Amino acid sequence: MMEQPITELSNPLSYNIDKASPKEIAEILYACDLEIFYGWNETKGVRDENVINKIEQLAHKISEVIENACGAVVISGCGTSGRIAFLTARTFNKYLKSKGGNECFHYIIAGDDRALFTSLELAEDDPVVGAYRLQQLCQNKTDVVYIGVTCGLSAPFVAGQLDYTLSHLDIYTPVLIGFNPVHQARNLKIEKWDKTFFQVVQELEKAENSSKAYILNPIIGPEPITGSSRMKSGTTTRILLEILSLKAIHRQLSISELISMYESACHSVYKYTDDLGSMIDLAGASLTSGGHVFYLGCDGFGLMAMIDASECPPTYGASFHDMRGFVDGGFSALLNNDGDLSSQGPQYKISIEDFERDIVPSLASSDLVVFLGEDILHKVSESIFSAPCKRVFVSCYWPNNVPTTTTRSFSLSLVLELDVAKLASLNSDPLKALITKLLEEVSLKWVVNNLSTGAHILKGKVCQNKMVDVKVSNNKLFHRAVGIVQNYSSLSVEECTTILLKSIYDTDSLTADQESASVVAHIEVASCKDMVVPTAIVIASLGCNVSEAKEMLKSQPVLRKLVCALVN
Numbered sequence: 001m002m003e004q005p006i007t008e009l010s011n012p013l014s015y016n017i018d019k020a021s022p023k024e025i026a027e028i029l030y031a032c033d034l035e036i037f038y039g040w041n042e043t044k045g046v047r048d049e050n051v052i053n054k055i056e057q058l059a060h061k062i063s064e065v066i067e068n069a070c071g072a073v074v075i076s077g078c079g080t081s082g083r084i085a086f087l088t089a090r091t092f093n094k095y096l097k098s099k100g101g102n103e104c105f106h107y108i109i110a111g112d113d114r115a116l117f118t119s120l121e122l123a124e125d126d127p128v129v130g131a132y133r134l135q136q137l138c139q140n141k142t143d144v145v146y147i148g149v150t151c152g153l154s155a156p157f158v159a160g161q162l163d164y165t166l167s168h169l170d171i172y173t174p175v176l177i178g179f180n181p182v183h184q185a186r187n188l189k190i191e192k193w194d195k196t197f198f199q200v201v202q203e204l205e206k207a208e209n210s211s212k213a214y215i216l217n218p219i220i221g222p223e224p225i226t227g228s229s230r231m232k233s234g235t236t237t238r239i240l241l242e243i244l245s246l247k248a249i250h251r252q253l254s255i256s257e258l259i260s261m262y263e264s265a266c267h268s269v270y271k272y273t274d275d276l277g278s279m280i281d282l283a284g285a286s287l288t289s290g291g292h293v294f295y296l297g298c299d300g301f302g303l304m305a306m307i308d309a310s311e312c313p314p315t316y317g318a319s320f321h322d323m324r325g326f327v328d329g330g331f332s333a334l335l336n337n338d339g340d341l342s343s344q345g346p347q348y349k350i351s352i353e354d355f356e357r358d359i360v361p362s363l364a365s366s367d368l369v370v371f372l373g374e375d376i377l378h379k380v381s382e383s384i385f386s387a388p389c390k391r392v393f394v395s396c397y398w399p400n401n402v403p404t405t406t407t408r409s410f411s412l413s414l415v416l417e418l419d420v421a422k423l424a425s426l427n428s429d430p431l432k433a434l435i436t437k438l439l440e441e442v443s444l445k446w447v448v449n450n451l452s453t454g455a456h457i458l459k460g461k462v463c464q465n466k467m468v469d470v471k472v473s474n475n476k477l478f479h480r481a482v483g484i485v486q487n488y489s490s491l492s493v494e495e496c497t498t499i500l501l502k503s504i505y506d507t508d509s510l511t512a513d514q515e516s517a518s519v520v521a522h523i524e525v526a527s528c529k530d531m532v533v534p535t536a537i538v539i540a541s542l543g544c545n546v547s548e549a550k551e552m553l554k555s556q557p558v559l560r561k562l563v564c565a566l567v568n
């Protein structure tokens with residue numbers, strides 16, 4: 001049997017997170033997040049010397065590219081990894097522009113810009129489109145650092161791009177960011193392609209040995225919710241990309257010092273586990289009683305919160321209405337590749353005006369509005385403060401930059417006091433402002449990840465530390481779903497696959513065509529169905545038929561209670 005990659009393992013620290021109190025949930029997430037900085041088992045996390053050396057060399061290469069009018073830094077990924085690529089490119093282009101430089105950072109996300117705020121997981125599986133997008137983007141470039149991010153070393157979209165760069169090493173310096181050892185790169189057949197991810201990584205290692213490529217894969221341990229790479233892996237992706245870019249632009253910065261700043265931001269956030277717990281409690285109460293959570297923010301805060309909200313449907317089988325994010329200025333603030341998408345459907349109504357027009361009139365006492373940062377308080381109209389919903393205010397506080405006290409009334413105010421000492425040594429104000437912004441954003445990422453994860457745990461969407469209502473919407477998630485079903489039964493992989501297919505096709509006896517169909521065909525059917533994995537878990541544990549399983553799920557909508565009862 002194939003070894004489980006670290007990013008797909010269950011983290012022993014969070015095994016009982018489903019039974020934890022809201023405050024304990026925050027404490028468990030803290031313990032898991034610390035593995036980013038202190039490592040897991042024998043590893044050293046982002047402080048691994050080998051990783052730091054590679055960042056040093058790669059930053060040097062990036063600084064050359066930045067100086068070249070025909071140079072580009074392309075960051076690419078799927079899902080969360082593509083979203084963080086977007087945020088990083090946006091931030092550093094703005095910074096370079098403000099200093100009169102070239103905006104040479106670019107991002108690619110599988111599924112294009114619609115995938116920035118909605119889950120289009122299937123786009124992840126296409127290596128040919130991946131390579132084509134990269135080729136299109138870099139047509140006139142002569143020196144490109146390509147950074148492919150795939151936390152699990154698994155996304156075919158990224159494999160296609162890496163493979164393409166490996167055959168054009170005269171132009172490209174390929175970089176792979178992920179969080180598994182290379183021998184755990186996915187070695188499963190990629191549909192309509194002739195290589196596995198593992199085979200591409202082997203080629204990449206050869207290029208790395210001749211100093212033509214880089215693999216940055218610090219080991220940071222399993223996710224607190226098994227496989228949920230939007231959490232630790234997403235945060236670590238941010239940290240690595242930001243440190244690389246900062247170091248490329250300001251060669252005098254010390255990588256270890258930068259890591260310490262992120263670590264100290266992490267400690268600062270989790271000093272507030274009481275408040276984080278109260279916030280999780282409020283959000284959980286909203287979701288459990290059929291209410292909604294809305295994040296509002298300006299600039300990077302709003303974008304990050306929108307990203308957090310958009311990750312809940314694939315992870316927890318949530319509806320897009322359950323949690324949503326809105327950003328001041330909507331698409332005009334985004335600087336995204338495809339421009340304004342607001343006409344493409346309700347998921348793309350992302351401005352504060354959209355929120356005030358479409359949501360505020362129907363806000364109810366079960367709803368929660370989360371204001372991220374002080375700036376947003378000046379951008380919203382008074383009506384939000386008289387609506388019957390609950391309100392939470394989250395912001396950052398630097399000892400020399402105290403937020404003005406607001407007269408608004410909130411159910412909870414969480415003002416994080418960040419550690420300013422380490423910034424004192426920086427002698428450039430724009431750089432100080434940039435690093436401050438990055439640390440505030442990563443801090444708020446920790447906060448919103450706590451909120452959305454905790455709220456879904458309280459809603460009963462997690463059993464032990466597994467996402468038991470994951471959407472079966474791409475190849476990776478299909479195999480993860482089989483693993484989850486197997487986890488709650490004593491059946492073999494083959495038996496669990498058959499049960500998952502029965503749930504997908506809604507039948508007790510699969511036809512020969514259904515049994516032999518490709519994984520992509522299964523995914524197409526499964527993507528538009530609810531409760532596919534929970535139904536399969538019930539069938540696997542009780543040996544019942546599909547309609548009996550569905551009846552049971554109707555009678556106990558809190559999944560965790562049902563699944564735990566079955567396991568016991």
Ligand code: S6P
Binds near residue numbers: 077124152155231311
């Ligand atoms: C994970 C998130 C997914 C992943 C995506 C890419 O919590 O829901 O969208 O980011 O599947 O994963 P990876 O391993 O290629 O970065």
